[in-house]
Amino acid sequence: MASLHQFSVIKGSKVLMVGAGGIGCELLKTLALSGFQDIHIIDMDTIEVSNLNRQFLFRQSHVGQSKARVARDAVLKFRPEISITPYHANVKDPNFDVDFYKQFNVVLNGLDNLDARRHVNRLCLAADVPLVESGTTGFLGQVTVHVKGKTECYECQPKPAPKTYPVCTITSTPSKFVHCIVWAKELLFAKLFGDKNQENDLNVRSGDAASSSNHVEDVFERRNDEDIDQYGRRIYDHVFGYNIEMALSNEETWKNRNRPKPIYIRDSLHDEPTQQNGNVEKNGGTNDPSSVSAMASLGMKNPQDIWSLKENSKIFLEALKLFFLKREKEVGNLTFDKDDQLAVEFVTAAANIRASSFGIPLHSLFEAKGIAGNIVHAVATTNAIIAGLIVIEAIKVLQNDTKRYRMTYCLEHPSRKMLLMPVEPFEPNKSCYVCSETPLLLEINTHRSKLSEIIEKIVKPKLGMSAPIIMHGAEVLYETGDDLDEDLLASYAAVVDKVLSELNSPITGGSMLTVSDLYQELRCSINIKHREEFDEEKEPDGMVLSGWSQASVENDGNKSVDHNAGSTSESLTVETGKDSEEEIVPGKKRKLYEVSEDVTPSDAQEVRANKKLEVLDEDDDIVMLDGEDFGISKKKIQSQQP
Amino acid sequence: MDGEELTEQETALYDRQIRVWGADAQRRLSKAHILVYGLKGTVAEFCKNIVLAGVGSLTLVDDRVATEESLAANFLIPPDENVYGGKTLAELCCDSLKDFNPMVRVLVEKGDLLSFGVDFYSKFDVVVVCCSSLATKKLINAKCRKLSKRLAFYAVDCKDSCGEIFVDLQLHRYSKKKLEETIECELNYPSFEEAISVPWRTLPRRASKVYFAMRVLERFEEADGCKPGEISADDLPSVLKLKKELCESQSLSESHIPDGLLERLVTNGREFPPVCAIIGGILGQEVIKAISGKGDPLKNFFFFDAMDGKGVIEDVSSSNTGS
């Protein structure tokens, strides 16, 4: 493989790496060792302690610094003669435009989220530059090749939707621990420590039980004369006791479910003296709010322990108290952060108490943190293997060796004796809205919905556009940009706020909108179909987009509800991807593995992959001989076993 | 298990991997002692992986002095003669590896691995040898097997676009998850010598061609007296002749060892860095599995060839040593 011919291809090439994290560190090292001489690398992140177990170019002393720059310096130590250009920037920055991409021979992705992957895919298509895409989670990984017109693009196949949960599952009928985590993090934590003005479904809607809404709102306010211990106990009783009682009063809900058990502080801490809580002084030595810990003040050390209901109750009260005593300035504008120890403690305890109520098994802080923070499992070895496979694929792309392009899966358990399984890439999907011109179909009530809803529910989240321009025929209905004058912006604001059928040129059934993104050079058409009614639970957006490639809905039995943080109380979601170091986002229909470890590949996926493989196996003998230019006979050789 | 808990520092550093293999596997790792011999690019990759994973200690043996060629696929050594001049490969790699994880002890042992006695070997849980002669592999594997404690033995080699891993875990007991349950399993491994004496014609028809090619090269080096990796293009006719002889004596069709494959391995025996990363990665995972006693380890050969992109497991053991 390492022939002279190849070295000239490698040496003369200019490559762009996107991401200097787990895969990125390994990739930059392997590229440098393999003889690449001109490497550009984009990463907006800075180094964290939890990176150090696998992002081997970084040290403790680098924590807080730019990944792209530190990675460059580290690699130059063993390959000082090559050129590495770091960009400590967001890949979605408009400076990285089509012309920027055009200077490269190949783009290599080591990214951690779907959004950025889609963005890079679109720019590679626009600039006609081949893309090698990758992802890992735990021992699983994959590398895919995307060359315009030759193989499918990154978005040709459905992508798993972010995990979302119906509101009522979270507020009233949790059945899994993750539901309790979402409740503790998105509702209770947000209610107590976050922005008070945000809508919040914390209080159980007890059917028609007419609890005055004023009363409900006040419950979470600390009263003037209220001491912090009293306040904590009152909140505890309200959310784990009173609210459960209210929910129980709604008999209909519990016909086919186990009834939850209300929990009051007098029961869970029955043998504790009222004032005996943690030793706040244990946190006294430090002025750093980020090091405040309820575990520390209660003398609890091991994050792997599963706490009893009593311990959870103590942590709950202690954490709540510490927020008000030690971090009072932040109360009112906190959002959950997996690296905030006190927040993780509070959410773990609250989720566990709720889990106790509903008969759901309790979890350790370590596990709860993983679920709440959406932490993707990651090890160095898988990243190293995947980086090796990326470089091999990149060399084939540089050689224009189309026939040998492969997507490769790194498996945990061998399939047909293989741990590394190459599969022939698929052809472009002719109805892909990204790499073909196929229009999408949007069913919507044109007499009720506004253009702003299309932008917020479809164009931005689903089509992944950040700077959309929407046109109806030749008329520009909406656009964004820093350079637009105020009058124009005001007129756009008026347009997007109008009902579709009442626009100057009305949008009705049969209309076609053209949506494009300034920075991605992506343009697609949306055919509008009028529909009167939508199912609130199944179609909470009040509109349905089809022909768009995000796998959704039926998968895990949850009716999925799109996430729209903050702006609506209809949806709750565990964010996916944002905090993960690496992430596999394979298509749902055909590829083997899922982002999350709890989803197993369906038979159909396996069959398709194996079928492809069968084909490869057949010319096995030929591949070996054919690969070389040694003039060896190319006829297929039968093995002759005695 | 094992009584001791991970420290706060360990939990923070190893957070992401504990989520993959669990806290007790991490504790076992932190008590494991690894010995490696032959610090080429593949072993550099392996050492990086295992130091990051947080083993107890890593001992490096390689008294060869650094040369420009030995740096080609090794990112642990700065290519500055003022730095590497006069130092051994083990010393240089040690300097660099120490930095990767302050919680792992990285040590250098001078001397000839073959001359070390039982006492020396018994300090370790895992031995990895790289780019070693047939005789060395047999001998060290045999030493490992003589100890009263169990010692995992691995031999690795990378040439051109190909890589090979051999594994001997002797009698290995481990647990794995099947559906929701954890089940206990047991595997019995043959030694290197036993494995390579399995008659070729009894191997599966689709057995990896790399397996046979590597055996041919091993035998050639042994007969010719040249050191591993010193084979060159001039040797090709003799290698092809040897292949013919071996195929005849083993009653194996010559098509199982394509001349093109041998030519690649002979004329370009240098390591190819992407393959080093892949073989070093798989080896790292296998060693972690062996130490933690979690998950199916591979039995007993692994091959990767960048030309077809397949990473294949081959079980080469005669029926009486098989599991």
Ligand SMILES: [Zn+2]
């Ligand atoms: Zn496409």
